[in-house]
Amino acid sequence: MDAITRIKQLGMPRRNNELWTFFPVNKIPNILSADGNCRIADECSSSEDFANEDDFAALLPIVCNARELVKTIDDGENEMAMLKCNNDFGRTVLNVGKNAKASFEILDNKVMHEICAERFDINVAEGAELEIFFANPANDLPLTFRHFDIKQAAHSTVHFANVLQDAGIGRISARVELNGEGANFDYRSLNILKGTASKHQRLTILHNAPETVSTQFVRNILDENAYASYDGHVVVGNSCSKVNSSQLVNTILLSDGPSVSVKPVLKIYHDDVECTHGNTVGELDKDQMFYLTSRGIPSDKARAMLTKAFAKELFLELPEGPAKKRLMQVI
Amino acid sequence: MLSIKNLKASIEDGTQILKGINLEVKPGEVHAIMGPNGSGKSTLSKVIAGHPAYTVNDGSVTLDGKDLLSMEICDRANSGLFISTQYPTEIPGVNNVEFLQMALNSKRAYQGLEPLADADFKKLCEEKMAMLEMDDRYRDRGVNDGFSGGEKKRNEILQMAILDPKVSFLDETDSGLDIDALRIVAHGINQIMSPEKAVILVTHYQRLLDYIKPTYVHVLRHGKIILSGGPELALKLEEQGYDWIEEN
Numbered sequence: 001m002d003a004i005t006r007i008k009q010l011g012m013p014r015r016n017n018e019l020w021t022f023f024p025v026n027k028i029p030n031i032l033s034a035d036g037n038c039r040i041a042d043e044c045s046s047s048e049d050f051a052n053e054d055d056f057a058a059l060l061p062i063v064c065n066a067r068e069l070v071k072t073i074d075d076g077e078n079e080m081a082m083l084k085c086n087n088d089f090g091r092t093v094l095n096v097g098k099n100a101k102a103s104f105e106i107l108d109n110k111v112m113h114e115i116c117a118e119r120f121d122i123n124v125a126e127g128a129e130l131e132i133f134f135a136n137p138a139n140d141l142p143l144t145f146r147h148f149d150i151k152q153a154a155h156s157t158v159h160f161a162n163v164l165q166d167a168g169i170g171r172i173s174a175r176v177e178l179n180g181e182g183a184n185f186d187y188r189s190l191n192i193l194k195g196t197a198s199k200h201q202r203l204t205i206l207h208n209a210p211e212t213v214s215t216q217f218v219r220n221i222l223d224e225n226a227y228a229s230y231d232g233h234v235v236v237g238n239s240c241s242k243v244n245s246s247q248l249v250n251t252i253l254l255s256d257g258p259s260v261s262v263k264p265v266l267k268i269y270h271d272d273v274e275c276t277h278g279n280t281v282g283e284l285d286k287d288q289m290f291y292l293t294s295r296g297i298p299s300d301k302a303r304a305m306l307t308k309a310f311a312k313e314l315f316l317e318l319p320e321g322p323a324k325k326r327l328m329q330v331i
Numbered sequence: 332m333l334s335i336k337n338l339k340a341s342i343e344d345g346t347q348i349l350k351g352i353n354l355e356v357k358p359g360e361v362h363a364i365m366g367p368n369g370s371g372k373s374t375l376s377k378v379i380a381g382h383p384a385y386t387v388n389d390g391s392v393t394l395d396g397k398d399l400l401s402m403e404i405c406d407r408a409n410s411g412l413f414i415s416t417q418y419p420t421e422i423p424g425v426n427n428v429e430f431l432q433m434a435l436n437s438k439r440a441y442q443g444l445e446p447l448a449d450a451d452f453k454k455l456c457e458e459k460m461a462m463l464e465m466d467d468r469y470r471d472r473g474v475n476d477g478f479s480g481g482e483k484k485r486n487e488i489l490q491m492a493i494l495d496p497k498v499s500f501l502d503e504t505d506s507g508l509d510i511d512a513l514r515i516v517a518h519g520i521n522q523i524m525s526p527e528k529a530v531i532l533v534t535h536y537q538r539l540l541d542y543i544k545p546t547y548v549h550v551l552r553h554g555k556i557i558l559s560g561g562p563e564l565a566l567k568l569e570e571q572g573y574d575w576i577e578e579n
Contacts, residue, residue: 286383291420291474294380295434295490296408296441305433309424309473 001051002044003062008032013056019173020056022229022261023200027143027169029114031064041065055202057145057173060117066091073100075125080322082107090118096156099127103322106134106146117145126153126180133323135163135330144170154180154209161315161323163330164199165192171200178205178212186215190314190331193226193258204233207273211242219314220251221307222258229261232277238269247277252284252310254303332358332529333412333498338390339554340378347388348374350554356498359526363540363565364533366551367573372533373417375551376500380414381407394498408434409441411497415487415504417533422474427486428456430474431493438494459492463519480507488519495523500531505539517542537569550576 001009012030013020031040040063053059066089073079075097083092084107096102109116124130132148152158164170176185191199205214220228234245251260264277284306292302311331318324333356340349348371356362366372378385379392381404392399399407422430435455436446447455460469463485475483484504491499501520505513520543524530532539540548540562548564549556550573558564558576 287420288422290380290382290404291416291422292425292430292434293404294382294408294414295430295494296405296437297430297434298405298437299403301433301437302405305425305430306422309422313424 001049003046003048003050003053003059004040004044006050006053007040007056007059007063010054010056010059019054019202019231021231021263023171024169024198031060031115055147055173055175057117057171058119058147058149058175060145061089061091061119061147064089064117066117066119068093071095073097073102073128076100078102080104085109085118088116092118092120094120094122094130096122096124096128096130098125100125101129103131104133105322105326106132108134108136115143115145118147120146120148120150122148122150122158124150124152124156124158124183127155128153129157129159131159131161131319131321131323133159133161133327135327136166142168144168146170146172148172148174148176150174150176150185152176152178152180152183152185155182156180157184157186159186159188159318159323161188161318161327163190163192163327165197167195167197169198171202173202174204176203176205176214177208178214179208180212181209182211182213183209184213187217188215188314188318189218189230190311190327191218191220191222191228192311193220193228194223196225198227200229200231202231205235205245207234207236207240207243207245209237210240212240213243214245216247216249217314218249219310220249220260221254221311222251222260223254224257226258227260228258229263231261231263231265233265233267234275235267236270236273236275240270241272243270243273243275245273245275249279250310251279251281252307253281254284254307332356332395333531334391334393335379336391338375338378338392339388340374340385341388342385348385348554349378351390352551352554352556354531354549354556356529356531358529360529360546361524361543362529362531363545363548364531364551364556365535365548365565365568370551371554372551373502374554376414376416376502376531376533379407379500380404380412405437406441408494408496409438413491413494413496413499415484415491415499415501417503417506419475419478419483419487421476421478423476425474426470427472427474428470431456431490434490435493455493459489462492462522463489464515465489481509481512484508485512485516485519488516488523492519492523497527498529498531499523500533502533503535504532505534505536513538514542537565540565552576 013025067087068091070093072095076099078101080103082105216232230249232247236243249262262279315327335354338352341347550558
């Protein structure tokens with residue numbers, strides 16, 4: 001089934017679809033109608049079968065004839081690069097060879113149309129290490145979708161990290177398959193939001209092999225009327241022993257206006273696994289504020305110091321490299 | 332210098348902890364405050380510093396004639412007040428040295444001075460750390476993050492040494508210190524002390540007062556100072572406890 005047929009089958013996202021529970025779906029222009037400048041293409045340029053694709057955002061770039069970039073890193077090679085599609089709709093296919101080591105920063109599109117959608121298909125071969133990261137400090141795109149389809153072979157590692165602090169509405173979705181023993185997926189996301197910013201993350205991590213590891217660590221710093229949501233699904237297969245999966249979302253609300261929604265879903269079909277999830281929501285620690293101000297530091301600076309510390313902690317465990325350097329710099 | 336008059340303070344549920352404290356501290360003096368657990372010693376330092384968990388119901392606190400109670404917490408510190416709490420707060424992610432530099436430069440800004448140049452701050456910091464026999468590990472860590480009890484107390488005295496306050500209120504600075512650390516910290520406090528400054532020590536034991544000679548010793552009980560005397564009072568308390576005071 002081609003992508004156009006499939007997206008028409010799915011229809012426009014609705015709140016009663018669990019993939020879109022928290023997203024303000026009424027803000028998405030109806031691309032299935034003939035109106036608007038991002039309407040669906042007449043013919044699908046891709047010959048792939050999308051019959052099993054359930055996520056509207058994953059199909060969106062395909063049906064809008066995204067410009068495609070294919071990047072391959074050969075076995076054992078090292079590469080560090082930036083990825084940018086320069087269009088409203090983009091698709092990147094990234095193949096990381098066996099034991100290769102790669103680091104990619106995804107840059108924001110500067111296109112300012114009503115909607116922007118990108119899809120990344122990432123295949124990480126055995127023993128490969130990939131870090132993929134992005135930080136969008138000031139590019140206030142009105143509505144953005146980024147979907148990642150990641151497949152990892154045995155003993156591969158992916159560090160996926162991002163900082164979101166623009167004022168628009170955005171959704172990051174990922175479907176991660178840990179297909180080989182010992183594969184490790186590490187996700188770290190920082191949302192520093194204010195105004196009417198609305199950011200949503202929807203991850204599905206499939207542990208399809210024993211001794212696979214996944215980490216989801218999200219921190220939100222929310223002010224004014226910002227809204228953030230995190231919807232994280234973990235599925236552990238029935239032959240997958242010694243799986244280790246953790247999910248933690250920490251939120252600091254800087255005022256009375258912002259809100260956060262968190263939904264952990266764990267489907268575990270094996271007994272010998274360790275899977276955890278946690279969620280905290282609070283204000284800045286009053287004792288820490290008192291301590292800093294009692295040393296003469298004005299309260300606005302003390303708040304900034306504590307907020308920065310909360311943010312920095314998220315990325316401390318990233319390996320030394322371009323991602324850690326860049327994201328720490330952004331904070 | 333520091334004048335506390337009829338200070339009364341309560342916690343959120345209305346329970347009054349301080350029930351009329353009076354204390355006059357002059358330059359060059361060391362005051363030791365002793366008393367049983369729960370008598371209000373720790374509360375006193377926090378109320379003076381402006382901790383939001385306490386409400387002042389009555390009384391006044393002035394430092395060199397300035398009304399401390401009407402000031403923001405940071406302004407009280409920048410006016411020359413330093414408090415060291417019994418359990419210094421851990422702040423992971425805020426670098427210890429960056430915090431110290433920010434605190435010092437905040438005080439300088441309050442005084443209308445330019446920030447201290449990085450090189451000068453580094454030199455000052457190294458000098459004070461050497462005085463307290465602190466190693467470089469303190470630099471790279473978060474404020475009190477993962478510090479042992481003794482390390483935290485030493486870090487408090489480092490802050491005191493760098494911020495150079497007029498009045499320091501040190502709450503059980505000797506707790507958690509081994510014999511060597513106690514000697515080093517006490518030596519540090521004596522080095523910082525001068526005829527223009529004052530120190531208020533809260534302690535349960537005479538051992539700290541063997542190193543830092545108090546000018547006056549006060550007994551705080553049920554939120555009030557019930558007895559004051561010279562250094563000999565601490566020795567008597569160590570020997571006989573507090574019960575005899577009520578008996579008399």
